[in-house]
Amino acid sequence: MLENVNEKCAVVGIFNHKDASKLAYFGLHALQHRGQEAAGISSGDGKKLHTIKDRGLVSQVFNNDILENTLVGDMAIGHTRYSTAGDDSILDAQPVHANYDLGQLSIVHNGNLINANEVRNELIQKGAIFQSSMDTENLIHLIAKSNQRKLKDRIIDAVHKIKGAYSLVFLSRSKMFAMRDPNGFRPLSLGRVGEGYVVASETCAFDLIGAEYMREVEPGEMLIFEKDKAPQSIKVFEAEPKHCIFEYVYFARPDSNVFGQNVYKNRKQMGIELAKEHPVEADMIVPVPDGGIPSAIGYSQESGIPFEMGIMRNHYIGRTFIEPTQEMRDLKVKMKLSPITSLIKGKKIIVIDDSIVRGTTSRRIIRMLKEAGAEEVHMRISSPPTTDPCFYGVDTPDKDKLIAANMSNQEICEYIEADSLAYLSTDALMRSVDGEASSYCTACFTGDYIL
Numbered sequence: 001m002l003e004n005v006n007e008k009c010a011v012v013g014i015f016n017h018k019d020a021s022k023l024a025y026f027g028l029h030a031l032q033h034r035g036q037e038a039a040g041i042s043s044g045d046g047k048k049l050h051t052i053k054d055r056g057l058v059s060q061v062f063n064n065d066i067l068e069n070t071l072v073g074d075m076a077i078g079h080t081r082y083s084t085a086g087d088d089s090i091l092d093a094q095p096v097h098a099n100y101d102l103g104q105l106s107i108v109h110n111g112n113l114i115n116a117n118e119v120r121n122e123l124i125q126k127g128a129i130f131q132s133s134m135d136t137e138n139l140i141h142l143i144a145k146s147n148q149r150k151l152k153d154r155i156i157d158a159v160h161k162i163k164g165a166y167s168l169v170f171l172s173r174s175k176m177f178a179m180r181d182p183n184g185f186r187p188l189s190l191g192r193v194g195e196g197y198v199v200a201s202e203t204c205a206f207d208l209i210g211a212e213y214m215r216e217v218e219p220g221e222m223l224i225f226e227k228d229k230a231p232q233s234i235k236v237f238e239a240e241p242k243h244c245i246f247e248y249v250y251f252a253r254p255d256s257n258v259f260g261q262n263v264y265k266n267r268k269q270m271g272i273e274l275a276k277e278h279p280v281e282a283d284m285i286v287p288v289p290d291g292g293i294p295s296a297i298g299y300s301q302e303s304g305i306p307f308e309m310g311i312m313r314n315h316y317i318g319r320t321f322i323e324p325t326q327e328m329r330d331l332k333v334k335m336k337l338s339p340i341t342s343l344i345k346g347k348k349i350i351v352i353d354d355s356i357v358r359g360t361t362s363r364r365i366i367r368m369l370k371e372a373g374a375e376e377v378h379m380r381i382s383s384p385p386t387t388d389p390c391f392y393g394v395d396t397p398d399k400d401k402l403i404a405a406n407m408s409n410q411e412i413c414e415y416i417e418a419d420s421l422a423y424l425s426t427d428a429l430m431r432s433v434d435g436e437a438s439s440y441c442t443a444c445f446t447g448d449y450i451l
């Protein structure tokens, strides 16, 4: 279970469907795991764009009246957002919407621009006024200032001035545009829904709305959706794929396909590889729910050791505002996770989790299992040690807070109070997924940053 590591957001776009905003709503609902702080939808009816966004879960921000009477039209784009504490201003919710000389424009963005400050300062010096702290607002300014006549060319102009990770969807009064950065850090898939089209961060959004998966939006590709035409594809940049491997380790939902591969299959394979690399004698395999489940199944099948749901997760705690004392923090983990004592007592257990970030949650889980009577607890992690922060759209703690950047394996093992600890190697992680190792970003495990 990852502590303080969050995907920053999810995007969805629906084009040419009479229930566009409702489909965007359901799509966002399926993508809620990628961001729970704010949600927004812009819809277009050919004359005007309509935008509703607010703090809260998708189901809290929208209701039937809004979807039926405000977010009208046959095209819509949507966004769910994660934000760090104290940075949850409504101004930072998306879609980002603006009126400019060509009309109206809304943008949703998943990713992070690494030259955002540079671009912003330059724009401010030239007189631009920013309303939010979002790097996405840079794009609105760059598009508004471009000398090109057509929106398509202005978007191409703008993306040549930015660097970083971006899966973007734009909505104008009559068209929708989808665009991915040349490295394709963050996922974006294309599907068909009825007579229309859908783009979304993960295909679990397609399944919910009955859409059919067509393909990935390619890295460096722009798709233009226009009435009565097939989507037009423009290669804006040569593709140099560097897909985020962490999508497979933790972020994406197991029932999704991202980067063209099924997440569950890859996550289970990580467990199989982990069992091959780091076997240990035990009575049962116990996953940390929910993230550790597919890998624990893989570990169990490979090792022949029984899989047991020895830890139950309470899905209904929501956000808890409790005092940050040690005692209260321990209580918070117990509210989320509880052991099945009768199963665990006197047993040697292998606990499978997807990653360790600060180590505090792992320590609480192991303590909880030992208090429940576990004789031995061996921790196995289905990814390599997380040693470096992400600059490409995933909110990670600074390096000094990442336990694996500051302690040896043995020290971490002692800190989390495990009987043994082992991580999946980077090579085994790459064996667990399809495609060339060079087509993935692994910077948070290796420190090999691409940009």
Ligand code: SF4
Residues within 6 Å of the ligand: 185, 243, 244, 245, 246, 247, 389, 390, 391, 392, 393, 394, 441, 442, 443, 444, 445
């Ligand atoms: S640094 Fe890690 S989390 Fe960020 S894009 Fe690369 S693999 Fe993904």
